Amino acid sequence: MEIKPFEKKLYLASPTMHGEEIKYIQEAYDTNWLSTVGANINESEKLIAEKIGCKCAVALSSGTAALHLAIKLAGEKLYGQAKVGHGVLEGRKVFCSDVTFDATVNPVAYEGGEAVFIDTEYDTWNMSPKALEKAFEIYPEVKMVVVAHLYGTPGKVSELRKVCDKYGALLVEDAAESLGATYEGKQTGTFGDVSIISFNGNKIITGSSGGMFLTDSLEDADKIRKWSTQSREDAPWYQHEELGYNYRMSNVIAGVVRGQIPHLEEHIAQKKAIYDRYKEGFKDLPVKMNPFDAEKSKPNYWLSCLLIDEDAMCKQVRGEKEVLYVSEPGKSCPTEILEAIVSINAEGRPIWKPMHMQPIYRSHAFITEQGNGRARSNAYIDEGTVLDVGMDIFNRGLCLPSDNKMTPEQQDVVIEVVKRCFQ
C-alpha cells in the first residue's frame, strides 16, 4: 500500500454537524432568545433527561461547571454550607479517578478539598473497586468519591457504588465522555448521587461547549439552576442568601445541543464501527484495544485506544515534557506510533497522564490495589508485578484517530501505518 498524507487533517474527534443545529440557532436569533433562557435550553434538558432516564437535567456552560456545582452540592449534603470565602470541602479528602482528564478532579480543589487518587483496573481502564476498598481502609473518614468513565467505557460502577454504600460515601459520577453508554442496562449518568455530562467540542455530541447536571431530585435540580444563575432569591430586587455562579448554558449553544441529540445513537454506531475496524485490523499485532465487559456494558466508543503488549514495547523514556524512544524491529511504543500518525496528517493522543503523576497533584496520596503506592520511575517491580496500573496504561497505550467522519479508506491507511511501526 502506498502511504500518502491526508490532504485534509484527520482529527482525533471533531464536531459532526447535521443541519438541524443551525435551524435552532437561527430560531433563537429570530425570536431574540439569545440569553440563558429559551426553548432550546428547555427542549435539550427534556430530551437528555428522557434519553438518560433521569427526572431532571440542568443545562450549564460546561461539563466542568456542572461538575463543580455537583461536587459543591454533594459537599453541602455531607458537611453543610461553607462560610463565604471558604470551600465546602476544606480540610477534607475526596477519592478520585486517577487516569482521566484533569477536569474530573480540579473542582475538588475549587472547593478546597484534597483529591486522593485511586488506581485503575485493567478490565475497563477505570477506577478499581479493590483499590477503592483499600482506600477506605486507610482513610475511613472520606465521604465522597468522584468517578469518571474513561473514553466512553463504563467503569465497574455497581461495584464502586457498593463500596461507597458500605462506607456511607456519596458517588459523584463524571459521565462527560460516556453519554449514551450503558452499564447493566442503565445509562451512565444515572449511577451517581450527582452526575454530569459534557458537550465539549470533541465529545460524542457537542454544543461547541456546554454540560448538564443530571438528577432524580427536583430539589437538587432547582438548587443547581439557582446557583448557576447567580443565586437570586425570589424577591423584587437582587437578593442573595448563597454564593452565585454564572454557569448557565446559553440558548444559542443549546440550539446546537438540541440539533445534535437526535444523532447520538448514529454517532455511537459510527464510533463502534471505527472501534471494530481497528480491532479487526490489528488482530495480528501485539496490541489490544481498550477493553470493556461485553456482558455488562455497552460503551459509546468515544475514543478507540490501543495498548501494546509488554514484550512488544521498544524502549521509551518520558521526562516531564519530552520523550525519547529507541526503534526496534518487531517492537514499537506509543511515541513511535503517534509520530507515524502525525506523519500522515492525522491526530492521535497519549492516554491521559495519570493525575498522581501530574506535577500539580504529585504530593497527593495515591492508592493502588496493594495499598499505599507512590509513583515510581518504573511501573514494574520484580518479576513483572505491576505496581501502578495507571502508569502502565499511560506508558503502553494511546488514543487513535476516532473521528466520526473518517472513511474506511482513511482508516485502512491509519491501520497500515500502525502495522509498519511493528515491522
Ligand SMILES: *Cc1c(COP(=O)(O)O)cnc(C)c1O
Ligand atoms: C471533557 C471532560 C470534562 C469537562 O467537560 P467540559 O465540558 O470540557 O468542561 C470532565 N471530565 C471528563 C472526563 C472529560 O473528558
